[in-house]
Amino acid sequence: MNLAIEEVSKRYRGGVLALSRFSLGLKPGVLGLLGPNGAGKTTLMSILATITKATDGRVLWNGIDIARDPDVLRSVLGYLPQDFGVYPNLNAVEFLEYLAAVKGLDAAASRRRIQELLELVNLTDVRKRPLGGFSGGMKQRVGIAQALLNDPQLLIVDEPTAGLDPEERVRFRNLLSDLSGERIVILSTHIVSDVEATATDIAIIEKGTLVAHATPESLLLQVEGRVWECVVSSAELNKAKQEFLISSTTRRSDGVHVRILGDLPPEGARAVAPNLEDAYLYCISHHRAGVRHEACIGTGA
């Protein structure tokens, strides 16, 4: 089972280039796709989900071009788009039965699966309630359930935890980890903690190009010894922001604790263990500066 993205570009009407010669190879596991807003994540997801066609390049599922034969992938695809709707007059069971029919699933098997999925996403109690009365988070959980209806080999989830409360977010992260065994999961998000908890691979994308593709460990390793923490006063904070690349600030009784990314330690700073957010910011900032750093070379996981 493999998914190969080969030199894929996408140019929208009006000339906006959303993806530029993007290449990536994927095998079973969870790929966390990270990038700032407008980086091209959703465009890539749409192409992989056969919703949008690439302008150039190709995507191969087990060696077959999905632009030529999309049904080969569609029959094993689970897709949770960033924005989707539901039919307000149907309840959760009816809506999932409808989508199971659209996906061509056997009625008896899909009924059993729907019950299990509703339990999985914690909607069993409200399964007979019209979807029109669901909150945003509940609709999102219906979306997660529909993506898993056909036991997909390729699961694409675009900003899946948007609208979920913290408990449901944790639940979903656990679910993704459990599901990742024998399938390819692509998790697109800008929430680094979601990726940190689940991803076996990370791809960082900016302005439609691949900035990095590596395991979380190797990304962290590359930024090891480049993360510093110091305490500054509130008055000094602005100056620090201008001088250094800051990944986070925390206000405490002794002042503002600032995490700084850099090759050399600022005066009075101590080295701290990096986290994925530090690695992500480091890669993005170096990419923007045009610096091709070791940590951010697309070496493949």
Add this chain to the structure above:
Amino acid sequence: MMRGRVLYQMVRADFLERVRRYSFLLTMAFSLYLGYAVYSGQLVLRLDEYRGVDNSAWLGSVIGLVGSVWLTLIGFYIVKNSIQRDRQTRVGQILAGTPISKGFYTFSKTLSNFAVLAVMVGVLALASVAIQLFHRPSQPINLYALLSPVLIFGLSALVVTAALAILFESLPVLRGGVGNILYVFFWIFLLASGANNIAKGDSNGGLRPFADYTGIDSVMSQMQSQVHKLDPQYNNGASFSIGSLHPTSKTFLWTGLTWTPALVLSRAMLFAVAVALSLLAALFFDRFDPARAGWFKQKQPRIILKAEVRNIALAPSPGSPAAETIADLSRMHSPAPHLTPLLRADLRTASRSSVRLRFIPLVRAEFLLSMRGHAWWWYTVAAGLFIACLASPLDAARSGVIVGAWLWPALIWSQMGTREEQYSTGTLIFSAPRAVPRQLLATYTAGVLVAAITGGGLGLHLLFVRNFEGLAAWAAGAIFIPALALALGVITGSRKFFEALYTAWWYVGPLHHIRNLDFMGTTAASSTSGAFAAAAVLLVLSAYGWRKTKLANA
């Protein structure tokens, strides 16, 4: 001053949002087409055997009436989405949090509707100049005589249309398909009241902004007077129609409208009517309050979610709901419940025969989807019409009851092909294997089922009496109506175009048993079942082609 700037910005933003859409180009194209229809003789104004000499006054009056008559119908559906857009884009929620009053909002929306319609009138005015210059170069151009009827009748009629669209959008019961269908009847009623006066030739020239809101009565009555002077035998016959079976044989010199004070005041009063309608709309406008938005819908029981219980649980006692929620929390970190794996071979190598078999569940799902969301009385009326078709004398059932039975499900058919866009489910559906042909055909089949069931009383009746000609006409209707709905839905992405066209067509064709337009085959004389069956096939193929192309170019 400040309010003026706010009003300007609101109207401007709404106007720009609309004119920067591709659909706006279509509306402009429609305006141009109306001009072309006059030029090519598809829209004909005649007074028995007479028509005017092709001068600026005649051309201006004809195009002025085209604008005020047709744009009041089509224009309504073009602009009746102003508040809905704010609701869908959620801009409305932002506006609701500002100090803008409801009256101010509905008034600004009326103005932006009017601005869009005014552009259409402007295009029509330019078309009239072009026609005069290129088609009748021998006649000297008189811009006042040419443009004044176009601008005055067009703008004064359309300002009311703009306000009516806002009123319909503000009233929950008229916001959707019911309003779309009722407006056609309202428009027909207004036209008919003006037409009655024309036929009698008794226009009194007084203030009649409501009875003659398109202006057709005022124009025709002055034309009738001129023809009377020329031909005392003239019997006040007049028509303004699509096409003409018999060409006019005589011409008269139409010197242009006399803008009497009563006529000018009547047109000016329409602006006041529009302001009043927009303020009336404010009374019903829900200010994007979701609690009020669905007040007419079935009340849904509130279910306390476990997540909410978690938030209020402080000291749970054993066995209490709160304790249960804590157990829930611990489950949250436990492995996910077991999911029964589906057979991979079953998913990947589904044979063609199994796919065919699975088409039936999809049709069932589409049918259930289309039938959901109606109140009990909807089904009661449908059942009553079914029984009436079966129990009435055949002639009455075929020429009368079926016409009602197949108008009743219009709002079900109008959702065909638009549901995926309306509810943003397209990405979920079209990422499924062979989704485009399967789902489209299933939607269509469900639509045919709706027609077969709601009009089934007549179908059975015709079968019992072995009237196979009638049965063929009935079957053609049953496959044509959903095909029309599907094609219009897929191509326009909106349900309102089918609702408007179907209602108007229903009124002209089946209700009046007009041959070639009677898609229900309500009489043996008016029935053209073969043509409508062929049209159904073409429409379904067009829908398929359009959707496939659209998705391929996404």
